[in-house]
Amino acid sequence: MATTGKTRRRPPRKRGGKVLGFLIRVGLLLALAIGLGTTLYGIHLDRVVRAKFEGQRWALPARVYARPLELYAGRQLSADELEQELQRLNYRRLATPDSPGSYHRDGEQLVVRTRPFRFWDGRESSRGLRVRFDGHRVSVLEAVDGGPDPALVRLDAMLIASIYPTHNEDRILVRRKDLPELLVHTLYAVEDRSFERHLGVDPRGIARAAYSNLMAGGVVEGASTLTQQLVKNFYLSAERTLERKLKEAFMAVLLERRYSKGEILEAYANEIYLGQDGSRAIHGFGLASRFYFNKSLADLDVAETALLVGMVQAPSSLDPRRRPEAALKRRNLVLDVMVRDGVVDAATAAAAKDAPLGVVDGGGRPAGEYPAFITLVRRQLQRDYRDEDLRSEGLNIFTTLDPLVQSTVERSVPERLGAIESARGKRKGSLEAAAVVTSVAQGEVLALVGGRDSAYAGFNRALDSVRSIGSLVKPVVYLTALTHPERYSLSTIIEDKPVSIPDGTGSRWEPSNYSHKVYGALPLYEGLVRSLNLATVNLGMDLGVDEVVDNLYRLGAQRRISAVPAMLLGAVNLSPLEVAQVYQSIAAGGYRSPLRAIREVVDAEGRPLNRYPLAVESVVDPRAAYLTTWAMERVVERGTAAWLGRQLPDGMSMAGKTGTTNGLRDSWFAGFSGDKVAVVWVGRDDFKPMGLTGSSGALRVWGDFMLKLENEPLAPLRPEGVVTAQVCDGAEMPYVADYVPSADSCGGGESAEEQEGEAVAEGPAQDEEPAPPERSRPAREQNLFMSDFYD
Numbered sequence: 001m002a003t004t005g006k007t008r009r010r011p012p013r014k015r016g017g018k019v020l021g022f023l024i025r026v027g028l029l030l031a032l033a034i035g036l037g038t039t040l041y042g043i044h045l046d047r048v049v050r051a052k053f054e055g056q057r058w059a060l061p062a063r064v065y066a067r068p069l070e071l072y073a074g075r076q077l078s079a080d081e082l083e084q085e086l087q088r089l090n091y092r093r094l095a096t097p098d099s100p101g102s103y104h105r106d107g108e109q110l111v112v113r114t115r116p117f118r119f120w121d122g123r124e125s126s127r128g129l130r131v132r133f134d135g136h137r138v139s140v141l142e143a144v145d146g147g148p149d150p151a152l153v154r155l156d157a158m159l160i161a162s163i164y165p166t167h168n169e170d171r172i173l174v175r176r177k178d179l180p181e182l183l184v185h186t187l188y189a190v191e192d193r194s195f196e197r198h199l200g201v202d203p204r205g206i207a208r209a210a211y212s213n214l215m216a217g218g219v220v221e222g223a224s225t226l227t228q229q230l231v232k233n234f235y236l237s238a239e240r241t242l243e244r245k246l247k248e249a250f251m252a253v254l255l256e257r258r259y260s261k262g263e264i265l266e267a268y269a270n271e272i273y274l275g276q277d278g279s280r281a282i283h284g285f286g287l288a289s290r291f292y293f294n295k296s297l298a299d300l301d302v303a304e305t306a307l308l309v310g311m312v313q314a315p316s317s318l319d320p321r322r323r324p325e326a327a328l329k330r331r332n333l334v335l336d337v338m339v340r341d342g343v344v345d346a347a348t349a350a351a352a353k354d355a356p357l358g359v360v361d362g363g364g365r366p367a368g369e370y371p372a373f374i375t376l377v378r379r380q381l382q383r384d385y386r387d388e389d390l391r392s393e394g395l396n397i398f399t400t401l402d403p404l405v406q407s408t409v410e411r412s413v414p415e416r417l418g419a420i421e422s423a424r425g426k427r428k429g430s431l432e433a434a435a436v437v438t439s440v441a442q443g444e445v446l447a448l449v450g451g452r453d454s455a456y457a458g459f460n461r462a463l464d465s466v467r468s469i470g471s472l473v474k475p476v477v478y479l480t481a482l483t484h485p486e487r488y489s490l491s492t493i494i495e496d497k498p499v500s501i502p503d504g505t506g507s508r509w510e511p512s513n514y515s516h517k518v519y520g521a522l523p524l525y526e527g528l529v530r531s532l533n534l535a536t537v538n539l540g541m542d543l544g545v546d547e548v549v550d551n552l553y554r555l556g557a558q559r560r561i562s563a564v565p566a567m568l569l570g571a572v573n574l575s576p577l578e579v580a581q582v583y584q585s586i587a588a589g590g591y592r593s594p595l596r597a598i599r600e601v602v603d604a605e606g607r608p609l610n611r612y613p614l615a616v617e618s619v620v621d622p623r624a625a626y627l628t629t630w631a632m633e634r635v636v637e638r639g640t641a642a643w644l645g646r647q648l649p650d651g652m653s654m655a656g657k658t659g660t661t662n663g664l665r666d667s668w669f670a671g672f673s674g675d676k677v678a679v680v681w682v683g684r685d686d687f688k689p690m691g692l693t694g695s696s697g698a699l700r701v702w703g704d705f706m707l708k709l710e711n712e713p714l715a716p717l718r719p720e721g722v723v724t725a726q727v728c729d730g731a732e733m734p735y736v737a738d739y740v741p742s743a744d745s746c747g748g749g750e751s752a753e754e755q756e757g758e759a760v761a762e763g764p765a766q767d768e769e770p771a772p773p774e775r776s777r778p779a780r781e782q783n784l785f786m787s788d789f790y791d
Helices: 015-054 079-088 181-191 203-216 226-234 242-258 261-271 284-293 302-311 324-340 346-354 371-381 403-423 470-482 524-529 533-543 545-555 565-569 576-587 622-638 642-647 698-706
Strands: 062-065 102-106 109-113 117-119 122-124 128-133 138-143 159-163 273-277 280-283 396-399 432-439 445-449 493-496 520-523 598-602 608-611 655-660 666-672 676-683 722-726 732-736
Touching (some): 015 242, 079 102, 079 128, 079 403, 159 371, 181 226, 181 302, 181 324, 226 242, 226 261, 261 284, 273 284, 273 302, 280 284, 284 302, 302 324, 302 346, 324 346, 371 396, 371 598, 403 432, 403 445, 403 698, 432 576, 432 698, 445 576, 470 524, 470 533, 470 576, 470 655, 470 666, 493 533, 520 524, 524 533, 524 622, 533 545, 533 565, 545 565, 622 642, 622 722, 622 732, 642 698, 655 698, 666 698, 676 698
Parallel strands (some): 062 396
Antiparallel strands (some): 062 159, 102 109, 109 128, 117 122, 128 138, 273 280, 396 598, 432 445, 493 520, 598 608, 666 676, 722 732
């Protein structure tokens, strides 16, 4: 019997459930991966944030300053010179100088409100001064704010150069406590009204900014928080992509988590980009305040504050110098926002809208172009600092440059060269020159010009033009003789007679005087006063050329000098700076002070680093230096530099020596007053003859600027062991005690008036001599400063 039945089937599985479960698992894994990735990425970004924010945040330029002008009663200074200095410092002339960096002049009286400034030895606050003058002298220096009158006041030092980071950023760092509250609240109102409350990103602020901008018909509020802006400028590029914006928001949250609002605001105020000055990028409100208004942040008014904050949006298109109309419109819009948020009242804003933009020229940048001097500074710095330190550590370098002296030299060099070219029918611009001015006592380089165009940052003739010095070497020959008082005095008779010396090539060296005359017996000092070649060579050969060379090294020469007879007439190649070192040692009475261009270096916090103190070393007998100076003073009175003597005012005395090389290729003058040494070279860069002696070329340039400067007359202290006596023809002159000669030791010789005008007696140039063996300088006599420049 057959039976029938049904087979039971399982219900079919739902495929959708499997897919859902799979997707959930995959989603969880993806979420876990994304979370892990985000966490790891966040850790990486957090490290990036902390590394830069806690490390050295900015590469700060080294700032180079001139020596500050010191004011005190009795100082040699005129009212015009003080006003010129104030103008170089960008002080504003006002009817009422009640803000730092301002002054008012009334005839021979100036009222000055100085700026605060941090020097190497401490900070000096702003103070009000009244300065009265009596001709070229400060007669009264008094305080206008009450209190005792100051004995001495330093003006803020003039910024003369900055050594910028590789990317040419520049900024002046400010602390949070130094940010004016007006600036802070204006910044909040325009850029981030919820800064004190949000956590780095502010969604409500984005919506509010969109609405405000829509209602205003323009951008009045930023959508990004200050923290986001800082992240963008500090860490990221300026590309406009979603990825960059997400990264910016993430890092902003991390930054807020790690650091206080005050730290973030301080970093923002120093980092924000606010314009361009040529290749230099202006960053931060501190420098922008200087650059646009030549004021510190604390001195900004409402209108100036509104302009700076308004520029944050678009510094290039709102540049007040290039686009004043756009900048004015933006400033006034910011003033409206300030009223809306209660930063200022409506009346204050209305008054600010009526004010001009107030932008000034020259703010926040070096006040002068001194490339030749800055080259000297940098060469000295290279001994002690790496280049990357100079470009990043924010060092403050205080130099010896005297702006008053430098500007006088800069004006005189091209003016006199142009006059010489015109008078002698020379092609305009064919002559070049170099000049160095130093202080006698401190060995400080006060001014340095490397060419007739002082602003040209090219070949620096003061440091690198190495030329034959001609008769500038002669004072060293006579000084060497006077170090032997038992043999030589100023009145000792020497012979001006022909010389014939084998030169080692089968020929003979036979120099002559400039006049081609022979003068026979004459007092020693007359040989120097009249620059007689034959007398000098005979004297030098009697002394020994080696001893003269050794004295040149002791006085400061650094280059290798060939100890051959021709060096006695100037077959010595030196730069103007090296000549200045030699003459400074003579002017200082035989005491060498290595020339220096730097006084002090401090770090960004004002802490002293390397000091460059005065170093003095006795290198030659001070009695011989005194006698040599006496003879060089007669060179100016009636010798080859008599033109200068005729220009000197009553009561002024100077000493010096002309120098000319063979073929009239080089014209030199080196000399000194009681407090300044100056050296001038004039010639052609192609070494061609130019037809000028030391007297008709370099001396005229030297006299132009030295006679315009305040100088002390020569009044060298008579060293112990020097006496004055009348021996020859009743002439009174100094002698080393115990070696005063008898009257019958005096000789004759033609008077200085019998020379041919003021022509200089010169010997052959070095390149006309056979190549002599090189001579190494004594190591113990090295001038450490100069050895940094020359091998």
